[in-house]
Ligand SMILES: Cc1cc2nc3c(=O)[nH]c(=O)nc-3n(C[C@H](O)[C@H](O)[C@H](O)COP(=O)(O)OP(=O)(O)OC[C@H]3O[C@@H](n4cnc5c(N)ncnc54)[C@H](O)[C@@H]3O)c2cc1C
Ligand code: FES
């Protein structure tokens with residue numbers, strides 16, 4: 001476990017109590033020992049090598065570290081890994097694969113919803129949660145839902161377009177299935 | 179950034195949480211939404227020996243209205259539960275108006291109403307709505323429960339009236355005695371910012387007459403500003419332009435703004451007056467439409 005702490009905190013000695021937690025990460029049960037003060041973002045990135053979750057500000061402001069916690073967006077820099085024990089965490093790695101993109105990911109590709117890509121995982125997860133609650137959002141509703149995710153590159157217009165694109169695609173798929 | 183070491187407990191009942199607090203002798207802190215506490219721990223503004231995480235306690239996430247109109251908000255009711263409530267706008271328009279102005283949408287999935295009032299940030303939105311609405315906090319400790327008027331609960335910046343071994347289990351807000359009217363206006367520099375200045379107004383109307391008026395301010399003082407007495411000039415009166423002007427003057431006079439990076443003291447006082455006028459004028463207009 002030592003490497004887990006190297007980058008984020010001094011390696012705890014044998015005297016430091018750890019908790020064994022089991023977290024459903026992207027549909028897989030992961031059991032790890034964590035020191036209580038370990039942040040969820042650090043467990044994901046360093047402990048589980050899921051580096052798609054980015055840490056931008058580390059001060060609860062930017063939303064780059066957003067994951068879905070039991071389906072709702074949460075800033076993983078502002079939760080402890082122990083708190084996820086028995087809960088489900090979805091990261092961008094769980095959204096889709098290179099051969100089977102999630103419609104939201106496709107939307108970002110089609111509408112050029114990213115430049116540097118730093119904010120993108122958080123943006124996409126927040127968008128996914130929005131579309132689960134509201135399959136047909138207005139542009140204003142998309143902007144409102146994404147207002148906790150900051151982007152320093154795009155000016156947001158293409159991100160909004162990407163989410164609206166995904167919403168339409170998902171609705172179209174729904175009607176085809178029905 | 180990471181906090182200093184603490185031990186972590188996740189009790190399954192309120193009783194268990196209270197005995198953990200009691201045994202810690204004041205070295206433990208409750209962890210609710212964590213959206214104020216965890217940033218403070220990371221900055222090491224706080225370094226408790228123990229965190230008592232109440233998120234695993236079932237049955238605390240309610241938002242419900244009693245038959246007599248009293249609203250009860252459990253300790254794990256999140257900001258977004260109020261934001262997405264479909265009934266709150268009718269029963270408690272002041273709260274409904276504030277709900278989507280608290281922090282940002284992601285913070286709102288975790289942060290709790292009660293935790294926000296406990297945090298007692300002078301810029302906190304919920305404490306201001308509570309003061310305007312005459313709300314109470316129900317505290318539970320080893321000796322049982324007690325109700326604390328929010329004005330006696332929020333003691334100062336980041337200080338509340340809880341004993342070290344007490345938990346705030348719910349917020350209680352009385353129902354309106356007439357028709358509930360109200361609103362919340364907040365000036366912020368961007369989404370997710372704390373208030374430069376904000377105003378909560380809560381009126382009970384009996385026909386065209388104000389039967390009770392409540393008001394409180396955030397961001398314009400070292401604590402939540404209680405403007406209930408100031409706005410009581412409206413009591414028993416209709417919402418005419420003159421009465422609105424008088425109320426706005428009176429409320430602006432009790433603000434205690436300070437000049438800082440968010441604006442000058444004069445500017446903030448001006449905003450308070452403008453917001454009171456706007457809120458009351460909107461209510462007057464909708465009353466006219468309804469009549
Ligand atoms: C980026 C950002 C922007 C924000 N903007 C705003 C804003 O515009 N307006 C605003 O009002 N707030 C804002 N906040 C704060 C947010 O609303 C917090 O959710 C809230 O202040 C605290 O609630 P919590 O449930 O997260 O409490 P925690 O962070 O878990 O706890 C806060 C404090 O209250 C104590 N506490 C919590 N619950 C209880 C309880 N049931 N009994 C006893 N003690 C308890 C804790 O021990 C701690 O001391 C913002 C936060 C962030 C990160
Ligand atoms: S890194 Fe978590 S909000 Fe910025």
Ligand code: FES
Pocket residue numbers: 113114115116117118119120150151152153154
């Ligand atoms: S694409 Fe660069 S921060 Fe959003």
